[in-house]
Amino acid sequence: MIVQNIIYPEISEEEKELFFRGNALTDKNGILHLQAGERIVFDTYMNVFDAGIWREYTGITNWKISFEACGNGRISLYRFYEGTRTLVSFKEICDREDVSDYIFFEEKGNALYYLQIEAKDDFRLKRAIFSTEALSKREVCIGTVICTYHREKQLLQNLEKVKASLFFKEGTEYFGKLNLCVIDNASSLPEQKEKSLVICHNSNTGGSGGFSKGMEYIRQHKEYGITNVLLMDDDVDFYMESFYRMYALLALRKNEMQNRVIAGRMFRADKKYIQYTKTEIWNRSEILHTGWMQDMRKVECLPWMNLQEGEYSGWWFACFPMEFVQKEKPLPFFLHCDDVEYGLRLGTVPMALNGIQVWHETYEYRQSPVIAYYDVRNSLITNAICGCSIGRRDLWTLWTQKLTDYLEQGNLEYYFATILGLYDFVMGARRFYREDIEKHHNRLKTRITRTNRQKAWWCLKVIYVRLMVCYKKIQNAYRRENK
Structure with a gap:
């Protein structure tokens, strides 16, 4: 079973070292071309294979690392552990026709593995994959839920990308293993009801309501038959x-890993080589x-990239077990x-696994007084639950x-939004x-916008009294309602 493809898309020069180091060009057919004397190394965030985390x-x-190539050159497999690089094996390629070959390896520790290609003459890499001969795998079918509100262009592009994938191509191991369910809170897209793609209209109940x-x-x-x-x-x-790496992880993971969420990292949309976050720790809001904020082009990030543990995953890309979704639904936070x-x-x-991520606009670009209100109210409710x-003091x-x-900044809209968030929290579950x-x-x-200083003063008085008199009752009520 394929667990990781080595990928080398056409990308900008500043993003290139997320995928490989060295000089090479990718053509429109997805073939990587090297000229005589060039060398490329795949010891990168997207293409290094973390055998330790896969074993865990x-x-x-x-x-097994398999490849299809042609030309004149050498393909080498390296082991990278605690700063030391060791040559595991290599294959010489000297054929004008496509050559398929592979290298077996075993890892019971925590090492990383990567390919290196040296071209003696013109050389082309058509494909390279990490795979396993493991016979037992789970049945997996992923139900993908996307909540949207007036982002038709980006959404339709993403849907087309998924529909052009192997999940929609007959004869592949992925075919029929992913369904799409779009909840349109703006009701601006045509409704559609098929097994593989559903588009449902919904009132504007926000992300939590749409999901x-x-x-x-x-x-x-x-x-x-949705499993996740x-x-x-x-x-x-x-x-x-x-998606392919997530599918492989779902199919092969151990029994004790079945109740864990798979977290997709968030990379910055404006600086695509910067990882904004891997997973999150709540820390009382x-x-x-x-x-x-790690620059994932740097080799020193690789040994630790899959090791730091968090508490939860953001919903830009988070895959939950169906058993949990069957019993639990999100709170109405909007x-x-x-x-x-x-x-x-x-x-x-x-x-979390390297190569499972999205690029997304980060928090500082999405601020407004309305967002500030929800941040205040919802974080207090979350802490209570x-x-x-x-x-209280x-x-x-x-x-x-x-x-x-x-007030000192003259930011009255955020001032009033924050007071309203506090007020709605103390008014109870x-x-x-x-x-x-x-x-x-x-x-x-x-x-x-209609709140003024006099009304804000009155709200603050209510907030203070309710916090001092019935703070514990407020917290207990949120917990009771959530059971």
Whole structure:
């Protein structure tokens, strides 16, 4: 079974070392061309093979690197461990016709493996893959849920990319193993009801409402045989290799790994070689990102890239076990913290693997007073449910300081949005769980713009009293409602 393809797309010079080092060109047919004397090395984030992490997740120790090439040159397999590079084996290629060959290797430790190609004359690499002869694998069918709102162009491009993949090509091991369910919160796309692609109209219930409806659709259609549910943003960029590696990991992983989410990393859309985050740690709403802001072109990042552990995975790309989705649905947060609370509720450490990632616009480009409101309210609710809230006086001190900062900056919209977020939190779980989230969102901007200093002062007084008098009752009510 193929577990990892070596890929070398046509990309910019600054991104190249995510894929290979050296000089070579990729043609329109996906063939890599080297001229005489050139050498390329695949000790890179996308193409190095982490045998240690694959062994941890699957228990497999025997692997094979296969390739198709032609020309005159040498293909070598190297082992990279604790800064030392060791030649494992090599093959000489001296044929004008396509040559297929392979190299077996075994790894019971934590080493990385990579290919190196040296061209003595013109040389072409058509394909190279890491695979295993493991006989037992699980039946896998991935239900992909995408929630969208007026991002038709990017979404349709992504759907076409997936539909052109091996998951939709008869005769491949992937065929029929991935279904697409798009929840259109803007109802701007034509509805479609096929097994492989469903587009459903929905009211504007935000990301949490859209993903919830997609999960519900999958739960209702047991005949599809979905084993895992991938939640994915509509405005990301990706390579299909992320899906292929995820599929292999789902098919081969050990029993004790079945209840863990597979986390797709987020790379920056503006600097595509920068990993923004691998997985996340909640830390009482002061979110910590594992692998934060790392330049993944650097060799020194490779030994540690799959080792840092987080608590949950963002929904730009997160694949959950169907058993969990069958029983649990996201909270009606509209947006922000829905992925946090859902991932913490799962309660297992995410699995992350190099090559499973998306490129996405980062947090600083997505700020607004409305977003600030949801950040405040939803983070407090999440802390209450998860039992990680700070004391009432510390909470009051923390937020009054932030409110003072907004006033000093003259940032009144964020000041009022933050107060409204605090106010809606202290008004309790009954109001939160029973409110129409679309109506609430539609009037939120008006609430923020119509708030003045006098109303803000009154809200702060209510917030203070409820925090001091019934903080524990508020927390317990959120926990009870969430059971």
